[in-house]
Amino acid sequence: GEDVEQSLFLSVREGDSSVINCTYTDSSSTYLYWYKQEPGAGLQLLTYIFSNMDMKQDQRLTVLLNKKDKHLSLRIADTQTGDSAIYFCAEFGAAGNKLTFGGGTRVLVKP
């Protein structure tokens, strides 16, 4: 079955780069996503990558996909205090029209 895993916590200094990692098990995933959730809020779509791509850049965000190792990462350049949130990795397509989420990585940005 499908499974998505993430590390629980990341602490980073303001201005540094953050790298959040994710692994997934099902190679039939078609799209992989990153969502951001701030306290008490819904999920905000940050970016996504199609499974036949290696990299996607979107302003301060860079997504890297290693399909052979089933490893996805999100790099946030010049991390700001407003980037403090929980980040969820999700895959789509392995089991029908649904998203399967990782457990989320809590990112704390220190001034």
Place this chain on the structure above:
Amino acid sequence: KAGVTQTPRYLIKTRGQQVTLSCSPISGHRSVSWYQQTPGQGLQFLFEYFSETQRNKGNFPGRFSGRQFSNSRSEMNVSTLELGDSALYHCASSQDNQETQYFGPGTRLLVL
């Protein structure tokens, strides 16, 4: 375009009651999915509707049900509420057969 809207935003119920949550998708989106988020289980898929038909269903008991109307608005219902149903319920919409899902603000349900 307006985003996905969910009503109510907060809800308190007692065990044994039933509850109905509502979701209005982004204009033009015909697919609506529901997810439950709890501290213990994380984000889990409940069901997905497209053109008033349930296309996919997650591993939840029959107490959880949903429907979609001809205008793509969707409702989910939970009957005989249990304490463990306390959660943040997310609705997400996407275009016809497209994979990118946009989420609403969520409905926080507390069961006492």
